[in-house]
Amino acid sequence: MKDHTINFSSQPSTVSSPHRLYVVTGKGGVGKTSLSLAMVHHFKQMGIKAFYNSFDNPPDKELCQKLDIKSIHFSTDESARTYISRKLGSEMIASWIMKTPFFNSLFNMLPGLSSMILLGHLLKILDENPEYVLIIDSPSSGHAMTMFESTHNFKEMFGAGLIVDDIKQMHDMLYDQGFFKAIITTLPTEMAFQEGLELKKYLQELDFKDVDLVINDSLVGWAQSTAVSKNSLPSFLTQKLEQEEQILLPYQQDISLSIPTITSGDQETLILAISEILGKKSWPQ
């Protein structure tokens, strides 16, 4: 299924997005999917040919349709088969290799390997389509870390195979200035936020210069946007507000964006609301 060959519009992009590849990561349930979809929607409003990808999870096709968002999806198996058939020059051999349980186990046991091949596949699409922008909704911070580490790990492990040049190319693309931005999504609670900070530091240690930390579901943000008077709030909420302020105050320079708690009903409305906020705050930059 090649979603990305469907025509966007006959006009070329009038605006260019700041980066070509965004990876949205963070622990489970923090709002990565909503943010990723909102970003694609926001870019689309700006006339950018942006696509959504949910990496090794199946995308929510219904939601994408409702939001009129184009997604690109490959299973890790598809990517591996495509890759191997290209390298060995034969789809038949590739299929045979993929069917062997031996190969299956290899893939299952080395999580970074299939992630890396899938990432490589996506990067190739970006390479072949210079106007495309891709937002990857990464399954969880654990997976994202494995994915980023893998270009380093496997470069060493694969001494001289065909795969090494490809890894190098991937590596170069990812580290090319202005190409890639990592977005760490987190919540304004003590443990979640600390983990977000740690992940940011970790990615910066891997030499990724562009790492944004985004706070989701900020009650403080909600209070500001609704201009609610704190006196009228019950004590359990004022406590939460105070705690949030306490946690985030020392780290204002680390936070790139704060998304307020949004009280709308369904996920579609929520995503549209976030997209609007992204527009207002001109983020990402």
Next chain:
Amino acid sequence: MASVNIPEKPIEIFCGTGGVGKTTLSTSRALFLASQGKSVLLITIDPAKRLKQILGITDEQAGNVSTIPVNKFPGFEQSTASFDALLMSPRRTLYRMGKTTLQDKESQSLPQDLENPILEILTRPNGGMNEIMAMIEVEHYIASKKYQTIILDTPPGKHFIDFLEAAHKIQKFFDKSFIDIFKYLGKSLNKIEKSAPRRLLTMVVSSGVKKLLSYLGKVTGDRFVNTFVDAIVILYNNKDHFLEALKFQEQLKVQSFSNWFLVAAVDQQKILDASKLQNRAVTFMHEDNFLAINKCLGKELSGWQPQESCQIELKNSMLKKEESLKYFAARNFKSIIEFPDIAQSSPEVHVALLAKNW
């Protein structure tokens, strides 16, 4: 105090996605049981940094058991009890299994004959072997009969099935397909010099297997293939431990042996996952499975009567989140235990307050 009756079992397993408070909750469970006079071991994998601080475990100590006194938690100062905690290190589990003697207790690197880049990756926190290693550790401590209850805090997964299935991943290494390779390797295992990996490839004469490996070699380079085959040999040498751990895992499904807790949090729920639970949990799990809903605000919300429309909207939105989670929960779990949202910065206080809730 929970109105739910939780029967006493030798093992309690906490599952759930990342970020719901699994580790904090399982620690509070350990604290609670210890304060009731039980001997408890808490096994955790990759907990948040802050929690490592409370438990007094550093990354360097991973693989070694620490003893945590109950009285260091606020509200439990009178207690003389303690509980043990173990931050799992798959690597140390691996070489405890191996025949090498541990030269350096603190060392986190693999001993020489287990040195293999693939195994190094596999035994990292995000490598493929967390779950099976956890099984091996649990089995080891149950056999030691030192603890009345062992609490296992599992790596993030959607729920019980993820954890059980993950351990089975290793079984694929020992399945029929590998028999081919092992047959040829096995015959000459004693002749294999680990410093001459190239010999391994030449020993593999089966045309099918040789072809496969040679194709792989073209794509990944022979060095990788050699390394991979080496890794297989190492794992194969220890296969009895793995197969035993898999058998042990079956025991976990026995009602008299285990309690299963699935942890979900009101502020981090995924409705999609909740609806999948509907079909799967009941069919294979025994009756003693509990849903622990963390970060509940139900009580406070019902006592709140807002006047402004934006506040009314907020209340409804928060209530809806809780209601929808509890709705799905009721259809799948024998019992639900609610834990309040705790607006406290200190992990010790947080854990102590949760402990009061059991």
